[in-house]
Amino acid sequence: MKRGHDNWETVIGLEVHTQLATRSKIFSGSSTAFGAAPNTQASAVDVALPGVLPVLNKKAVECAIRFGLAVDATLNRVNVFDRKNYFYPDLPKGYQISQLAKPIVEGGTLKIVVEGEERTIHLTRAHMEEDAGKSLHEDFHGMTGIDLNRAGTPLLEIVSEPEMRSSAEAVAYARALHTLVTWIGICDGNMQEGSFRVDANVSVRPVGQAEFGTRREIKNLNSFKFLQQAIDYEVRWQIGTLEDGGRIEQATVLFDPDTGETRMMRSKEDAHDYRYFPDPDLLPVKLDEDWIEAVRAGLPELPAAMQARFQADYGVSAYDAAVLTGSRALADFFEAAARACGQGKLAANWVMGELSAALNKAELDIAQSPVSATQLGTLIARIQDGTLSGKLAKQVFEGLWEGAGEVDAIIEARGLKQMSDSGELEKIVDDVLAANPKSVEEFRSGKEKAFNALVGQVMKASRGKANPAQVNELLKTKLQ
Amino acid sequence: MSLTPDDVKRIARLARIEIDDAQAQATQAQLNTIFDLIATMQAVDTASIAPMAHAQEVYQRLRDDVVTETDRHAAFQAVAPAVENGLYLVPKVIE
Numbered sequence: 001m002k003r004g005h006d007n008w009e010t011v012i013g014l015e016v017h018t019q020l021a022t023r024s025k026i027f028s029g030s031s032t033a034f035g036a037a038p039n040t041q042a043s044a045v046d047v048a049l050p051g052v053l054p055v056l057n058k059k060a061v062e063c064a065i066r067f068g069l070a071v072d073a074t075l076n077r078v079n080v081f082d083r084k085n086y087f088y089p090d091l092p093k094g095y096q097i098s099q100l101a102k103p104i105v106e107g108g109t110l111k112i113v114v115e116g117e118e119r120t121i122h123l124t125r126a127h128m129e130e131d132a133g134k135s136l137h138e139d140f141h142g143m144t145g146i147d148l149n150r151a152g153t154p155l156l157e158i159v160s161e162p163e164m165r166s167s168a169e170a171v172a173y174a175r176a177l178h179t180l181v182t183w184i185g186i187c188d189g190n191m192q193e194g195s196f197r198v199d200a201n202v203s204v205r206p207v208g209q210a211e212f213g214t215r216r217e218i219k220n221l222n223s224f225k226f227l228q229q230a231i232d233y234e235v236r237w238q239i240g241t242l243e244d245g246g247r248i249e250q251a252t253v254l255f256d257p258d259t260g261e262t263r264m265m266r267s268k269e270d271a272h273d274y275r276y277f278p279d280p281d282l283l284p285v286k287l288d289e290d291w292i293e294a295v296r297a298g299l300p301e302l303p304a305a306m307q308a309r310f311q312a313d314y315g316v317s318a319y320d321a322a323v324l325t326g327s328r329a330l331a332d333f334f335e336a337a338a339r340a341c342g343q344g345k346l347a348a349n350w351v352m353g354e355l356s357a358a359l360n361k362a363e364l365d366i367a368q369s370p371v372s373a374t375q376l377g378t379l380i381a382r383i384q385d386g387t388l389s390g391k392l393a394k395q396v397f398e399g400l401w402e403g404a405g406e407v408d409a410i411i412e413a414r415g416l417k418q419m420s421d422s423g424e425l426e427k428i429v430d431d432v433l434a435a436n437p438k439s440v441e442e443f444r445s446g447k448e449k450a451f452n453a454l455v456g457q458v459m460k461a462s463r464g465k466a467n468p469a470q471v472n473e474l475l476k477t478k479l480q
Numbered sequence: 481m482s483l484t485p486d487d488v489k490r491i492a493r494l495a496r497i498e499i500d501d502a503q504a505q506a507t508q509a510q511l512n513t514i515f516d517l518i519a520t521m522q523a524v525d526t527a528s529i530a531p532m533a534h535a536q537e538v539y540q541r542l543r544d545d546v547v548t549e550t551d552r553h554a555a556f557q558a559v560a561p562a563v564e565n566g567l568y569l570v571p572k573v574i575e
Contacts, residue, residue: 022545023545023546023547024545024546024547024548024549028549029543029546029547029548029549030547030549031547031549037566038553038565038566038567039553039556039557039566039567039568040551040553040566041549041551042553042556043549043552044552044556047556049556055541055542055543056540056541056542056543057542057543057545058542058543058544058545059544059545060545061542078533078539080533085494087496088573089568089570089573102533135573136567137572137573140564140567140569141569142572143562143569143570143571143572144569144570144571144572144573145564145565145567145568145569146567146568146569146570147566147567148568273494275494278533278534280534282540283534283536283538283539283540283541284533284534284539284540285539285540285542286539286540
């Protein structure tokens with residue numbers, strides 16, 4: 001056997017559980033709000049009292065339709081709920097209502113970009129299901145605590161084909177999916193609260209081998225960083241095991257962020273036998289064409305389309321367009337700023353540069369930006385019309401950030417206007433030349449550095465308000 | 481198709497039903513008569529018939545996404561064997 005990572009190919013498929021943005025649960029009228037006191041949002045249906053019946057939430061189905069349309073998938077006009085049977089204390093009915101044979105969404109694609117290269121990842125399916133409750137394993141006198149507030153929360157489980165070949169691709173896919181589901185408003189994307197949870201199926205095979213290796217499934221990854229770390233560790237472990245003559249057994253594993261390692265949760269031998277069958281409590285779900293078309297009409301412009309348009313309309317690069325469409329809020333902000341100043345590229349630079357840096361530093365979201373898109377647009381317009389230099393513009397930006405008022409008011413109040421009166425500038429230049437005979441002499445004897453020193457003196461004397469290009473020109477003329 | 485005693489024990493285990501060998505044997509015979517019935521039905525040619533997920537040709541009614549339930553955990557937990565801080569307590573489960 002050839003040894004070394006170059007002789008192995010990694011194969012990854014992802015299953016992502018997205019919590020759908022509904023007010024109430026998928027089969028009951030309980031609230032789905034996060035953070036309520038234990039069991040205060042668990043109704044008779046959610047705790048599975050005898051005799052209760054599930055009634056399907058229309059909004060949950062609509063979210064699934066939105067997703068199916070956004071990834072250009074097949075929507076099964078008739079789809080069916082099944083029971084997935086297993087015993088666990090946080091699953092009061094003894095089965096989870098899910099979709100197996102006839103899911104609502106089949107197929108579809110998602111584009112990802114890794115190291116500048118675009119790839120299309122195919123989706124297998126997406127199906128609706130209910131979430132389970134939460135088991136709290138802290139010690140309750142040797143017992144486990146059960147909170148059923150989450151039981152019955154609507155999920156869309158999105159399954160990809162095993163088409164990713166590295167952890168970087170898996171992360172790019174997960175990020176693209178995260179952007180999309182939040183973009184179309186079907187999921188709040190909050191990973192800390194568990195609204196977007198990733199399971200990764202990972203296997204390795206010798207390069208050139210057609211059949212897949214045996215896979216292990218890493219469960220419940222709730223950050224992109226952990227997704228990357230878990231896959232990298234798992235791949236190293238699998239290759240090491242195989243190269244040492246071992247075998248990989250199909251298993252479910254958990255990632256421990258503290259050690260950076262995966263460990264076995266259960267092996268194939270005691271893997272669950274779920275005994276799926278159609279749920280007799282629920283009738284097949286029918287999607288009529290009018291409904292689908294109404295949902296389609298309500299879809300926003302999607303990230304891929306917007307990227308193409310940003311490049312065409314505002315002349316930004318493919319990379320910038322991808323960054324700017326990282327979220328709908330960011331894209332909307334950029335576009336509003338670009339429209340306000342008519343300078344797409346400059347607007348892109350400011351949004352991705354100064355603004356992003358300030359937001360990061362303050363740990364704020366674009367939606368919480370103290371500087372509005374219109375203000376940023378006006379600021380850029382003042383650079384464009386020569387009122388401000390780039391340096392002065394940064395000072396005005398700081399003013400905007402502190403809430404000191406509108407752009408023109410800040411320029412006025414802080415005296416930040418770039419000097420446009422050439423007579424005034426000429427006087428400063430003359431003064432500087434008179435005061436620095438040594439530099440003048442050095443320059444004339446061929447020392448280029450001395451020129452920069454003179455420019456610096458003029459800028460200083462003008463308190464940064466001189467136009468640097470104008471200063472250069474004037475100095476050159478005077479020194480000739 | 482007929483079931484072996486091991487099949488019966490596995491089905492019982494999946495359903496969390498404890499059965500001894502004598503019960504397994506009796507159950508095996510009963511289950512096998514059900515399988516005979518299924519075998520008879522499977523003899524019918526259904527190649528041209530679309531499978532149905534439900535006996536009636538009606539579709540699921542949908543409800544609007546509105547919160548209608550109130551907090552009734554006190555009433556539900558009144559009959560629970562063990563409760564603490566609003567949580568149901570169950571024998572420790574570790575996977």
